[in-house]
Amino acid sequence: IFRYKQEGKESYHSSEQVGRFQFVGFDTIAELQKQECTRTADLSNMFISDFGICDSLLLNLENLNLSWNQIVDWTVFITILDSLPHLRILLLNHNSLHPDSHLPSHSSPVEEVYLILYNEILSLSYTNLHFNSILPLFPYLPNLTNLSLAFNEMGSIPCVLPPSSSLQSLDLSNTSISEWSILSSLTSLPNLKDLYLEGNHLGSKTIDFSFPNLRFINLMNTGIESIKQLKSLLDHFPAVVDIELRENEFYSQSPNERVTLIALFPQFQRLNGSSISKEERTEAEISELS
Numbered sequence: 496i497f498r499y500k501q502e503g504k505e506s507y508h509s510s511e512q513v514g515r516f517q518f519v520g521f522d523t524i525a526e527l528q529k530q531e532c533t534r535t536a537d538l539s540n541m542f543i544s545d546f547g548i549c550d551s552l553l554l555n556l557e558n559l560n561l562s563w564n565q566i567v568d569w570t571v572f573i574t575i576l577d578s579l580p581h582l583r584i585l586l587l588n589h590n591s592l593h594p595d596s597h598l599p600s601h602s603s604p605v606e607e608v609y610l611i612l613y614n615e616i617l618s619l620s621y622t623n624l625h626f627n628s629i630l631p632l633f634p635y636l637p638n639l640t641n642l643s644l645a646f647n648e649m650g651s652i653p654c655v656l657p658p659s660s661s662l663q664s665l666d667l668s669n670t671s672i673s674e675w676s677i678l679s680s681l682t683s684l685p686n687l688k689d690l691y692l693e694g695n696h697l698g699s700k701t702i703d704f705s706f707p708n709l710r711f712i713n714l715m716n717t718g719i720e721s722i723k724q725l726k727s728l729l730d731h732f733p734a735v736v737d738i739e740l741r742e743n744e745f746y747s748q749s750p751n752e753r754v755t756l757i758a759l760f761p762q763f764q765r766l767n768g769s770s771i772s773k774e775e776r777t778e779a780e781i782s783e784l785s
Contacts (some may be wrong), residue, residue: 537737539563539586546571549578558584562618566590569632576635589621594628618643620666626652633657643671645691657679662687668713669694675702682706691718693739705731711765716742722759729760737765751782758783 535558543564556579569592575582579635601768619629620643624765629644630653643666650671663686672695672740680705691709696718709732719725722745729735746752757763757771757779764771 496618506732534558535584536560544571544659546574546578546730550755552573554579555581557581560584560586560780561590562586562588564590565734567593572632573635586618588618592619592622592624592628615709618645620645620647623647625649630657637661640664641689642666643691651677652680654680656683658683660686664689666691666694668692671695672697674698675700678777701727702731705733707733711735713739714743715739719743719745722755726759736762738763739767741767754779 509624534556536553536556536573537560537646539560540563543561544566559575559579559582561575566587567590572587572592575585617632617639624647626644626649629642633639634657636724640661641664642662645666645668648671649667650673652667652672662684665681665684665687667678668691672692675697678692679702681690685708687706687709690706690709691713693713693715694717696716698718699720717730719740722744725740725745740746740756753766756766757776762778
């Protein structure tokens with residue numbers, strides 16, 4: 496378990512350097528809770544299989560990391576939601592959750608959940624779960640904004656998704672999805688803004704559906720072979736202004752590919768994680784004309 500302290504900061508962001516770490520136990524956490532100065536506990540890689548009874552002094556806990564443990568039953572997940580009414584950050588990576596375990600009723604849905612390097616995400620990465628297995632979770636998380644299912648060998652997603660007006664970001668990176676048509680049901684998510692598809696070789700077939708509200712898409716290592724194919728693809732993502740394209744065949748063919756893409760796609764505001772300045776765009780357009 497650790498806590499952090501950084502002068503002048505009320506919250507910690509993964510991109511910032513933490514000034515000091517102190518390893519403590521539950522008694523220290525409880526004492527700090529009395530002082531209302533701790534909201535985060537890291538219980539990763541501690542062979543935890545059940546949550547047990549929560550001390551009343553921990554009820555204000557907001558951020559909890561339970562990654563790399565031995566949690567297999569969804570009842571533990573629901574117990575966490577019921578026991579920690581202020582919980583906003585929950586990490587469950589690398590737990591082999593059983594897809595058929597029972598989901599009992601609960602009273603306190605988690606509002607937001609968070610994954611390191613991302614914001615407000617419920618992370619079920621490396622859990623061997625299929626998208627179908629987590630569908631029963633949606634009623635328990637009515638305000639969920641971000642969901643990560645990365646690095647699960649799914650190969651497909653449900654043809655029909657439950658309505659979720661709150662979900663804004665979905666990470667399906669490295670989930671063995673091989674065709675764009677498999678993703679058609681995602682169009683039923685009206686507020687989806689960010690979509691991560693890295694590591695899925697989606698092929699070159701055209702798609703017959705669109706994501707009119709999507710603002711960011713990660714297409715790293717998805718098998719895009721040419722700028723012509725990219726242009727055709729982006730016709731179905733008219734609002735995208737932020738895109739990741741590295742590790743595709745066409746991108747590695749030229750050292751000046753970034754310049755070319757900036758010149759050809761004036762709608763891009765960010766490319767491969769970095770903002771496009773007015774000066775860079777002007778130079779790119781001049782370079783393409785020369």
